[in-house]
Amino acid sequence: MAYPKLPDVLPPPNSPEYVALAREMAVKTGAAKDAPRTYFIAERRKAERKYQRLIRNLLKKAEDEVAKLADPTPDAIIRILTQIASSPTFQHMAEEAARQTVTMLAVGMKRSWRAAAAASSQGRLIYQALMKETTGTALGQSISAIVAENSKLIVTCPHDMALRFSKLARQREFEGVRPDEITKEIMKEAKHLREFEARRIARTESAKASTALVQSRAESLGLDFYIWRTAHDSRVRPQHGSMDGVICRWSDPPDPESMAGERSYGRYHPGGIFNCRCIALPVIALEDINFPAKVHVSGHIETISSLAKFKERFGIAA
Numbered sequence: 489m490a491y492p493k494l495p496d497v498l499p500p501p502n503s504p505e506y507v508a509l510a511r512e513m514a515v516k517t518g519a520a521k522d523a524p525r526t527y528f529i530a531e532r533r534k535a536e537r538k539y540q541r542l543i544r545n546l547l548k549k550a551e552d553e554v555a556k557l558a559d560p561t562p563d564a565i566i567r568i569l570t571q572i573a574s575s576p577t578f579q580h581m582a583e584e585a586a587r588q589t590v591t592m593l594a595v596g597m598k599r600s601w602r603a604a605a606a607a608s609s610q611g612r613l614i615y616q617a618l619m620k621e622t623t624g625t626a627l628g629q630s631i632s633a634i635v636a637e638n639s640k641l642i643v644t645c646p647h648d649m650a651l652r653f654s655k656l657a658r659q660r661e662f663e664g665v666r667p668d669e670i671t672k673e674i675m676k677e678a679k680h681l682r683e684f685e686a687r688r689i690a691r692t693e694s695a696k697a698s699t700a701l702v703q704s705r706a707e708s709l710g711l712d713f714y715i716w717r718t719a720h721d722s723r724v725r726p727q728h729g730s731m732d733g734v735i736c737r738w739s740d741p742p743d744p745e746s747m748a749g750e751r752s753y754g755r756y757h758p759g760g761i762f763n764c765r766c767i768a769l770p771v772i773a774l775e776d777i778n779f780p781a782k783v784h785v786s787g788h789i790e791t792i793s794s795l796a797k798f799k800e801r802f803g804i805a806a
């Protein structure tokens with residue numbers, strides 16, 4: 489499904505321009521109350537695409553180094569890939585790619601929060617808090633942690649390629665394949681791996697990062713609940729399909745696989761597992777929840793019929 493293109497600067501919430509835009513997006517996505525979800529997903533996808541491009545370019549640079557070899561024997565290729573992975577320049581470029589993407593995502597997420605605030609009955613308070621915030625330390629810390637983890641992942645790529653190619657070369661040598669044929673095979677494989685890794689890292693990491701950014705902001709605003717939302721398409725895993733619309737707490741991550749009676753991957757928030765494109769949509773005010781609501785509580789999904797019962801269930805003062 490194609491999401492409507494977002495303007496770079498969102499009109500202020502509750503302004504006529506904003507309402508018109510939200511309505512247009514709601515019509516395009518088929519659900520009037522779905523506008524905030526659309527914003528969060530669109531920003532994540534934007535970051536994912538940018539990140540994929542950056543990683544691909546970076547790995548292409550490693551390939552270019554290989555192409556410059558005067559005598560590209562399999563051994564020489566493996567050696568240069570290992571050198572690239574441990575070179576400070578490459579590590580620095582990997583960190584820059586991660587930082588650029590996460591910074592862009594953080595800005596996008598802030599925009600999405602404004603959209604969520606605009607759709608909330610109690611949005612005014614959150615909106616003011618969002619406006620006041622200048623340099624949230626919690627947010628800064630979570631950005632640094634994401635950048636560090638991601639640059640490590642990118643740097644690992646050429647290293648993994650080297651290992652893989654050395655196995656491949658040995659096997660082909662054993663089979664009596666000529667070195668120049670092995671080199672050709674390695675170069676073909678390198679191209680394939682570059683695309684595969686760029687897509688895998690960009691997708692998995694942009695989802696993980698967007699949830700981490702939402703969580704860090706939610707916690708700083710004192711918001712405990714979020715709604716698990718899927719990308720609403722045919723590629724959503726069934727275990728996550730049954731989480732769509734379920735209200736969860738940051739302090740109590742669900743285990744979607746074991747709830748579906750399958751092998752567990754542990755407890756995690758949306759985006760917390762490979763290839764997951766789900767998002768966590770913050771619940772800004774309990775009054776915004778539609779009852780009856782499906783709610784995750786320590787490994788089970790309960791249906792709660794009213795706001796009063798919801799507050800009672802979680803020990804929230806009426």
Ligand SMILES: [Zn+2]
Nearest residue numbers: 728764765766
């Ligand atoms: Zn998912």
